[in-house]
Amino acid sequence: MFRRIIIRILLAPFSLIYGIIISLVNFSYDTGLLKASKFSVPVIGVGNLSIGGAGKTPHIEYIINMLKDYINVATLSRGYKRQTKGFRLVQTSDTALTVGDEPLQYRRKYPDIVVAVSESRAYAIPQIIQNYPQTQAILLDDSFQHRGVKPGLNILLTAYDTLFTDDYLLPAGRLREWRSGYRRADIIVVSKCPEDITMQDRDRILVKIQAMPYQKVFFSSYEYDYPYYFYDPEKRISLDLELEVILLSAIANTDYLFKYLEKNVHGVNEIEYADHHIFDSRDIEKIIKIYQNTKADRKIILTTEKDAMRLEMHKSLLQKLNIPVFILPAKVKFHFDGGNEFDESIKKFLLDFEV
Secondary structure, X not given: OHHHHHHHHHHHHHHHHHHHHHXXXXXXXXXXXXXXXXXXXXXXXXXXXXXXXXXXXXXXXXXXXXXXXXXXXXXXXXXXXXXXXXXXXXOOOOOHHHHOHHHHHHHHHOOOOEEEEOOOHHHHHHHHHHHOOOOOEEEEEOOOOOOOEOOOEEEEEEEHHHOHHHOOEOOOOOEOOOHHHHHHOOEEEEEOOOOOOOHHHHHHHHHHHOOOOOOEEEEEEEEEOOXXXXXXXXXXXXOOOOOXXXXXXXXXXXXXXXXXXHHHOOEEEEEEOOOOOOOOHHHHHHHXXXXXXXXXXXXXXXXXXXXXXXXXXXXXHHHHOOOOEEEEOEEEEEOOOHHHHHXXXXXXXXXXXXX
């Protein structure tokens, strides 16, 4: 703890410089010196103030599931760490290298919706509308700091264990802009809450956040489903206290997932990489070796849906060596009966939308 404080103090001048630059950019948008684009189709932005780990992907999937049977939904992402440039419509035949892991996950899970990637959201939205004029709503993935487009509805996520109210600007902390940026949100979701979150916990966090009168605050957690087989999604298993799990992850924060597994399996051996890490042949060799050296009667490699998009490039080798890889799906659940109110907030925005 003391070391962390010293490091934060040493990095504080750099955070201040970074904060000044961010403030100038936000000031330019707030005063109209820089113009944010608006469009004739409803745009919902989902993002956070910090770098990763708040659960954007499951929450976007929650909204997709809520809307896809009733209206034509599209998602637009940057396509982080892809090796292509410009606007691109995501196909099921794409890879994480061509479009990024999260957009590929959306496309594979929801083949009937439009999924696109582009560095410029202001350029990409007209392209989506031109290619798919029947589009009735666009979900922007990780859009909170990208102010070139003004969403009609702004959803801000902040993780229960790493609230933006307790964080600091980069590089001393994990915030991508000042805490005051939360005021641009219409909805704030405290994500990754413990399953047994209490009313006292909720009230304590509400005092910290100090939501504005126009903001609604919700609390969510993950529900994990049965893991499915990497090579055959129809095959599923149950986690139990006799199973040894090798958790393969390259996501921003695995603490929430690790705690879940600790309660539901015999033991967890974690192989952890940086967020969005592209697995190479050396990584695969290491993973296989750890699996083979793990002493247990029953053992599997378990990974997330997002990680599986990047692991897929090595699927044939892993299958050939009979390495049992399973994928753990997660879905969002709202606490304190907030699910219906959250859904109604989205529906109201769409019904009230005017060009």
